[in-house]
Amino acid sequence: MKKLTIIYWSNNGNVEVLANHIAKGAKEAGATVLVKLVSEATVEDVTGADAVAFGSPSMDNNRIEQKEMQPFIDKFKLIPISNKVTGLFGSYGWDDGEFMNKWVSQMKDYEFNVIQNLTVNEAPSKQQLVEAEEMGKNLVK
């Protein structure tokens, strides 16, 4: 049974809804799923999983959230992550997904194997929630 860890930051709930739908899809595919706020997540939650998903809004000038999510991600500069299967998801207000392009590139530099990303404008649509569920399934294939 595959183990997926989903770690996210959310202020208003848009990213949280995506996290919950990614979890739903992965559970339907038979995986064990751990969902955590980044403030409660540990390095072991990432290193011990078969696949991971990280979620953040675009904040602080079109970047992922900088006080908790960015420092957590930066821990993996020094920790070997050996191409772990990874999905990134998030929500933006006006940057058209620019924050996600930067995030994907950084995660690849840290040797995460980013196989998929999902960005939505503010609250996800019904179709985007279905896409989140599909992402959960893909990550645990």
Ligand SMILES: Cc1cc2nc3c(=O)[nH]c(=O)nc-3n(C[C@H](O)[C@H](O)[C@H](O)COP(=O)(O)O)c2cc1C
């Ligand atoms: C303090 C603050 C800063 C934000 N900065 C940006 C930004 O730099 N670029 C952008 O596209 N959206 C920005 N947004 C919009 C959020 O990314 C958007 O509302 C998102 O859906 C929030 O996700 P959440 O509901 O999970 O907190 C900002 C929102 C807030 C409250």
